Amino acid sequence: MTAPAARIHVAHTSAPAPHHYTTLGLDSRKVAIWAFIGSECMLFVSLISTYLIYKGRSVVGPFPHETWTDPTTGHVLKPILNIPVTSASTFVLLMSSLFMVLALAAVQNKEKPKHSRGDRILGNSKLWLWMTAIAGTTFLGFQAFEFTSFVHEGLTIRTNLFGSSFFTLTGFHGAHVTAGVLWLVTLLAIDYRRGLGSRDSLLVDIAALYWHFVDVIWIVIFTLVYLIK
Amino acid sequence: MDTHATNLPDSAEADAHAPGEVEHAHPTWSTYWKVALILTLITVAEVWLYYIPSFVAGRGFIPTLLVLSALKFTIVVMFYMHLKYDHRLFRVLFTGPLMIASLTLLALMFLFGHLYIKIM
Numbered sequence: 338m339t340a341p342a343a344r345i346h347v348a349h350t351s352a353p354a355p356h357h358y359t360t361l362g363l364d365s366r367k368v369a370i371w372a373f374i375g376s377e378c379m380l381f382v383s384l385i386s387t388y389l390i391y392k393g394r395s396v397v398g399p400f401p402h403e404t405w406t407d408p409t410t411g412h413v414l415k416p417i418l419n420i421p422v423t424s425a426s427t428f429v430l431l432m433s434s435l436f437m438v439l440a441l442a443a444v445q446n447k448e449k450p451k452h453s454r455g456d457r458i459l460g461n462s463k464l465w466l467w468m469t470a471i472a473g474t475t476f477l478g479f480q481a482f483e484f485t486s487f488v489h490e491g492l493t494i495r496t497n498l499f500g501s502s503f504f505t506l507t508g509f510h511g512a513h514v515t516a517g518v519l520w521l522v523t524l525l526a527i528d529y530r531r532g533l534g535s536r537d538s539l540l541v542d543i544a545a546l547y548w549h550f551v552d553v554i555w556i557v558i559f560t561l562v563y564l565i566k
Numbered sequence: 567m568d569t570h571a572t573n574l575p576d577s578a579e580a581d582a583h584a585p586g587e588v589e590h591a592h593p594t595w596s597t598y599w600k601v602a603l604i605l606t607l608i609t610v611a612e613v614w615l616y617y618i619p620s621f622v623a624g625r626g627f628i629p630t631l632l633v634l635s636a637l638k639f640t641i642v643v644m645f646y647m648h649l650k651y652d653h654r655l656f657r658v659l660f661t662g663p664l665m666i667a668s669l670t671l672l673a674l675m676f677l678f679g680h681l682y683i684k685i686m
Contacts, residue, residue: 424609
């Protein structure tokens with residue numbers, strides 16, 4: 338009695354999962370990721386609002402753009418934000434978005450014939466997924482370097498209002514980038530295991546939408562937090 | 567009879583070609599490279615402006631940076647997130663909460679005195 342039951346269970350789990358479509362014929366998963374991105378917009382705007390409200394209201398330093406002399410020790414603390422380093426990390430994240438769209442295009446056009454070496458490079462989904470994951474990890478490395486140097490210079494999440502709002506905002510963003518890198522790694526695992534084809538394009542599209550969203554949020558953070566004094 | 571249900575695909579094979587999905591062709595890789603170049607140039611311009619003290623001290627610094635940032639945001643959303651080519655519902659799902667969030671941000675800025683309207 339148990340053998341047929343086990344066979345039924347195996348047959349059920351190995352069958353392709355049914356996909357649900359809305360009455361507009363749109364895939365529910367894509368509708369869900371856009372709704373999720375909309376809600377994430379609200380989360381990040383609340384964090385950005387908090388940062389902007391507290392901007393310039395810290396009583397003690399270090400400050401983002403101004404020097405500060407500690408009255409108790411006499412130490413002069415220079416402006417803490419490192420614009421060249423952050424500009425480099427911003428460039429890396431922008432390029433990661435390019436790699437991500439190339440990964441999506443490679444998956445969508447997987448079955449098309451590749452005539453030249455250029456076609457084969459552009460059609461290599463593993464290459465572009467790797468490039469995106471590496472760029473994301475590099476961005477996280479820049480952020481770890483920035484956080485560590487801030488702590489060494491005396492700015493922690495508890496130091497002042499700037500520290501609290503800055504670490505919360507950029508920390509949340511970093512957590513989202515980390516989740517994105519993990520997502521990319523799972524896509525890479527699928528690609529190595531059975532190969533991503535055009536029928537999987539929606540899986541990659543959803544991951545790409547999340548990744549680009551993380552990028553656009555950084556575009557806003559870079560301007561509002563780092564560049565505007 | 568539910569006419570929608572009869573037209574909807576439910577197999578994995580149909581996933582890539584959902585019949586009701588209004589989706590235009592995505593841009594080619596050459597468009598993606600051009601978009602990346604434009605985004606890089608805008609970022610370079612932003613950082614360059616940051617290092618011009620006379621411009622930073624002027625009244626045009628913050629509006630210029632905000633416009634450049636909004637431009638980059640729009641380009642990524644339109645071309646990389648394919649919102650320009652996808653179904654209108656996705657635009658609504660994204661811009662609706664974004665508008666609510668942006669208006670809340672503006673209201674908070676007025677409320678906490680970071681923005682104000684000068685009357686005489």
